[in-house]
Amino acid sequence: MAVTEQKMSRMALTAMVVGGMVGAGIFSLPRTFAGATGPLGALIAWIIAGTGMYMLARVFQFLAERKPNIDAGVFAYAKEGFGDYPGFLSAFGYWIGSCIGNVSYWVLIKSTLGAFFPVFGDGNTVIAIGVASIGIWLFHFLILRGVQQAAFINSIVTVAKVIPIMVFIVLLFFAFKIDLFSMNLYGGDLTVGLFEQVKATMLVTVFVFIGIEGASVYSRYAKERADVGKATILGFIVVTGLMVLVTLLPYAVMERAEIAGLRQPSMAGVLESVVGPWGAMFVSAGLVVSVLGAYLAWALICAEVMFAAGKSKDMPAMFAKVNKNNVPVTALWVTSIIVQIIVITTYWSRDAFSLMLNLTSATTLIPYLFVAAYGLMIAKRGETYEVRPQERNRDLLLASFAVLYTLFMIYSGGLKFILLSAVLFAPGTVLYFIARREQGKVVFDKASDWIIFAVIAAAAIYGVYGLATGAISI
Template identity: 80%
Template sequence: MASTSQKMSKMQLTGMVVGGMVGAGIFSLPRTFANATGPLGAVIAWIIAGTGMYMLARVFQALAERKPELDAGVFAYAKAGFGDYPGFLSAFGYWIGSCIGNVSYWVLIKSTLGAFFPVFGDGNTVVAIVVASIGIWLFHFMILKGVQQAAFINSIVTVAKVIPILVFIVILIFGFRMDLFQSNLYGGGLEGNIFEQVRATMLVTVFVFIGIEGASVYSRYAKKRTDVGQATILGFVVVTALMVLVTLLPYAVLQRADIAGMRQPSMAAVLEGVVGHWGAVFVSIGLLISVLGAYLAWSLICAEVLFTAAKTEDMPAVFARENANKVPANALWLTNIVVQLLVISTYFSRDAFALMLNLTSAMSLIPYLFVAAYGCMTANRGEGYDVRPEERRRDLVMAAVAVIYTVFMIWAGGLKFILLSAVLYAPGTALYIWARREQNKSVFIASDWIIFIVAVIGAIVGIYGLATGRIAL
């Protein structure tokens, strides 16, 4: 249990949610959506994503209140509901997905700088990778000095990075042209019907909502257990409003095709198109603050997930060790080594940002599905409903909607990212085998073997696809 001095207030927990969600994704929304659809498709996509993620947020809230003993957040629910190996896969998938998400932050930082300093290119030059590597380890050693210090910095950065987004929204509201908005409404010039357009945006909406569970991951630091659920919902409402406005308003100031052709971060390019070059500079500065703040939040979350999984014997014990500042140092070291290797790999990718964005979403959906399914299970059984039993039916409906939503998201993402996820899940099982051997426990039960074999087959097919060029990075 964390000491009192390390406890987080409701606002700090909300800051972890907002800080985790408002990162690279929100600054890339205009071009990403304009490539896929017009305002009508965007509205439909946000209704689907907002409803699904709201239901998922409510599941996190309900579980935080009904299952207070499960204070590890995401993966603890998978383990409690479905067993040790599914619990490990949830923890590993969430952890590695978060590492990949951290790489997308560095890619966007380098791409942003590339608009002003050509040596950074599109974020995948040698100089860009060296600068990102320096940043990775500067953050690493800062976090080693203490979780509370990093959480305090995150609270300040969260406020600072929301300001440029609000300025962007206000300027575009004043520049709103209904004729442009109407001409863009159906995504003129795009192929495919509205359903296909909406489907093309689905993994993007998942990416920008990742972080909704930030308070849940840090529930062991909460001053009050009820603060976890309230912080989750408050953070969700704030960030959803910002993302919808950032997506829709550009259609009212520029043609969809022009937005689709902009380089990332497209929010900077949109504002430049409206007010001139200073707009790009202003948003770019905001982006750098935002992404660095999000990177800080997610570095904390990555290490916390690995550390907690080790404490519950789902990961090797070496990752359960803390330094003198109560920081899970070994977990942080492994996290940043993985991030460093992935940053180096971006040199070989054609569109590293898009790849990391979609793969992060795909990896995160499996843990989210476990959480939603466990929410269904507990509400159906009535576990933890001795207090306010009348909420049971409501919670069951919300959890069921969350399950349907996450399954739909996995399907919408396509086979490519399912196979790429398997390429990571299958070898990652080595950590589970290591942990089970440490505890002198049998590695798999019968159902675990089925899951493992499916993951291995998926990994083999994925590697074959990569080797033959059928799966492009």
């Protein structure tokens, strides 16, 4: 059956970027940062993260322009530059990380409701899991009706969810107390040094920036290829400004230790301290809208990545199947099932939201590293620079910084999340095995692929051992 190719405008692509980035993370920033550092450390962390992610956004931009034939670029760049198995790992890592991120949305929604309805607790009670499960499948069937319809809803929701964040920022500007901000500046009673304070916030900054590649993932739908890069940069600028203000302004209305003691979403508690109980309700309502919109954006992105990987034969062929509305139906079903399973497992987690946040960041950094490295590779080779050769040195610098940034983020996350990521990547390789067998190809045709798999398998075994013995806690 023939299908009509759906196209998205620059504003729709920008909404995909903003919608993907403005989700659960921004509402949790005050407590998350206050538990680790004061305003000075927070500012340094955002300078590092903002600079690094800007470099990465620029890499996405110039790759979209110089490699217009590569769609769903998040993993396709890894395959193009480093081979089939690294391409698969990039696709799988991005997909599973996005699934875990989607779980964090449901946990935070239920935790938010738990402030008003104790039956939801911290978002991982039986009732909370049941309600989240209903939501997962409602969104699933909405998306099956068509990507264009879901993207249109996302554009509306993106506008709606920015409003409470802007109100929060304006009200805190009026309540700003310079003496309180100065007292909190160096972290108050924190005993660790500034470097450790900054390092402790790094995975959080990765989590809230995830989604910067939303336009790149949907590049096959763009009306104009140049819109992909422009939407990425515009979305980055808007969201970065919001996140920095949401992080820093609470230090001017509450003491650092008080902010660190708030329940999530901590934005609600901060605003309540300024304007009273209605502030918590206002932010909580905004969070529900925001997170549901972010879930919609990410459910779309998850399915699109698996569809593109199936189409390029990096995943089993079943993932390339679409329904009459041109929605990647198998990819969406598998994504929804995985999200459902992980939601159920949160029942046994002591701090489900933090675990989901950090694990999402750790798994997503691998695809980001491949993108940055591929940008560096083509700039060093001079590939595609027959056109506008004067841009080569600029792109070389951008990609170099992006590589260094992603490596530093992986280091900052620590060994625990590297091992937990390996526990997911090792069994996930079964999908690569199936895809290669479908094509009649040797599973690993390079010595380097065997080495990579051996390292992942060894790390996964050690990770499982750590979980079994309690050395690694979740």
